[in-house]
Each structure stands twice: as C-alpha cells, then as structure tokens.
Amino acid sequence: MNATDRTPADLLGSALAADPARPLVTFYDDATGERVELSVATFANWVAKTANYLQGDLAAEPGDRLALLLPAHWQTAVWLVACASVGVVADVGGDPAAADLVVSGPGTLDAARACSGERVALALRPLGGRFPQPPAGFADYAVEVPGQGDRFAPFVPVDPGAPALAVGGVELTGAGIGERARADAAAAGLPAAPRVLSGLAYDTWPGLSLGLYAPLAAGGSVVLCRHLDRLDDAALAKREATEKVTFTVPRS
DSSP, X not given: OXXXXXXXXXXXXXXXXXXXXXXXXXXEETTTTEEEEEEHHHHHHHHHHHHHHHHTTTOOOTTOEEEEEOOSOHHHHHHHHHHHHHTOEEEETOXXXXXXXXXXXXXXXXXXXXXXXXXXXXXXXXXXXXXSSOOTTOEEHHHHSTTSOSSOOOSSOOOTTSEEEEETTEEEEHHHHHHHHHHHHXXXXXXXXXXXXXXXXXXXXXXXIIIIIHHHHTTOEEEEEETGGGSOHHHHHHXXXXXXXXXXXOOO
C-alpha cells in the first residue's frame, strides 16, 4: 500500500493498481455450503456500482447516515467501502429510525421499516441472487445494482477527516479507519501480504478490522467465514491449507 493511502477507498485503489487479478475477499457460509471468491478487480467493480447507486439513485450525500443491517458477508464488505467512497457514514447495526437510509438483510426487514428514508434489501443468496419476491417497501439490491456504472467518481470530494463508520460504540473517520487498520495489522502480527481467515462477526470494530480493513491495509486478502463454528478442528485445518491462509483470527 502507498504511504499516502488514508481511506478504505484509497486502499482499494492501490490494491487495484498493484494487482487487480489477485483474490481480495473469499466468502464462505458454512450453513449453506456457499463459497464466493472476488478478485480485487471484481470487488472494486461491485464497490463502484454500489457507490454509483448510493449517490445516484438513492441521492445519498456526504454526511448522510446509513443503517447497515447486514451480517459478515462479502456484500457487506462491498457496502462498507462504497459508503466510504461516497462519504456516507456506515452505521453498522445502527437504528434505522435515526438513519437517512437503511440497507437490510432478509432477517432484519421489520426493524428496517422504521427508516423513513430509502430502504434497500439484500437477499444474501448465493452469487448475489435476488429475492424471489421483492419485500414490500424495499428496493432489491440485486435488481438495482448490476446496471450501474463500473467506474465511480464522487460528486463532492470526500473529506478523509469526516465521520465514515460507526460500530459497537466506536466512530471513525475515513482516515481513522486506515490508520487504525494498519495499527491492528501490526499489533496482530500479520505477515506481509497476509491471507487472513476470520470467522468474527461484523458487529464490532475487531470483526470489521480483521475481517476486511486490516488485510486490505496490509496488502493482503481475507477468507471471511460465516457460521465458522460449524467446522471442527480438522475441517478448519483443511480450509486453512486449501485457501493458503497465513493468519487465522482466533475464534473467540
């Protein structure tokens, strides 16, 4: 990563310039057997489309607050970086009633209806599939986003010192995310260009950092595992070997 990288968007941009073909996010759901691998280029494409949708169709502006009601998932990672790219504050697990807009998974739709602004729902189906029947009052992410532009430029330059993320009582600026992610990578002893396996939830800063931001800041990648507790030690060891993992986040 470049010394001038400050925000998640900066970090992704440098990763894209350095090696767009390498893996960035590999996602497993051990309740369904799903595995999805996104290269840097593919992840960046999803981020660009989502950011274009966010600032275009949803008319989100820097400083707006988005309640992000999604589990640890590759699409959640996309939304986190897209929000930072636009300047929208991603409030992970935040109160929809206090947010300007809300993004929800299928299990939190009732809570998400408290938002009086735009509402987006994700089915979280394999390969980013859409809802069989769109939930009333929500736009279906899988329907709306594929047609968005593959390149993104914010209408207004994003201030790295402005709030960008709220999670578990912690609020960070865009630059603060990058700074703290680099510090976490060093404190955890991540090797150079790490391949990190994490089963932590995305509802705390450590879960977000080790499951996305720190590997990105260290020039590496993440194997993000949902329902990892369904694997015994032998199955976990096999995954570590198959995925060429160089650092495994402790399960608890």
